[in-house]
Amino acid sequence: MARLYLIRHGKPSSTWGDHDEDPGLDEAGQAQARAARDWLLGLPEAERPKRVVSSPLRRCRETAEPTALALGVQPEIDPAIGEIPTPAALSAADRPAWLRQAFLGTWAEIQGDLDYDAWRGAIVESLAVRGDTAVFSHYVAINAVVSRLTGVDQVLAFRPDHASITVLETDGRTVRLVAKGAEAATQVL
Known part of the structure; x- marks a missing residue:
């Protein structure tokens, strides 16, 4: 079984609901990105990632950058591991309230124009074909x-902290959870 490392982006310079819809990392987030890199590079050679995949959003790309540079690879950008899609009829200003409501329920209860249970299945399928990869993604993903x-079935299965690393294994078809990453001391809600 090949290892996958699912890393939440580092602390962004602004939070969801602020005016910047695609913030980069603040200083703490940059330090967290370097700490994630150091943890990944500290793994035994056989378990170390060989590839880096990132969500298209800036906070993930910036978190992935130190690891990609250290491994000498170009990060692959994959929208499939990006943020949860917002319903088309929802404005950016309404997204925070919509997310707060989604966090309280199940995947089947999320209101929107997308089958969110199918969305989470598509993420798992996109991970199954990757091996020995560091994947930089988001809280909800x-x-x-x-x-x-x-x-x-709850939307919030756990509260991954910034730059926490969740360890998975794949045989190319299925994915298995090995260990959840560190949980945040504070709540997103």
Whole structure:
């Protein structure tokens, strides 16, 4: 079984609901990105990632950059592991309230024009074909994976901290959770 490392982006310079819809990392986030790199490079050679994949959003790309540079690879950008899609009829200003509501329920209860249970399945499928890869993603996308793999229908299966590393294994068809990453001391809600 090949290892996958699902890393939440580092602390952004602004939070969701602020005016900047695609913030980069603040100083703490940059330090977290370097700490994630150091943890990954500290793994035994056989377990170390060989590839880096990132969500298209800046906070993930900036978190992935130190690892990609250290490994001497170009990060692959994959929208499939990006943020949860917002319903088309929803304005950017309404997204925070929509997310707060989604966090309280199950995947089947999320209101929108997308089948969010199918969305989380698509993320897991996109991970299954990757091996020996560091994947830089988002809070809700990581919850989508963990909830699917653990059979939990709640949107919030756990609260991954910034730059936490969730360890998965894949045989090329299926994905298995090895260990959840560090949980945040504070709540997103």
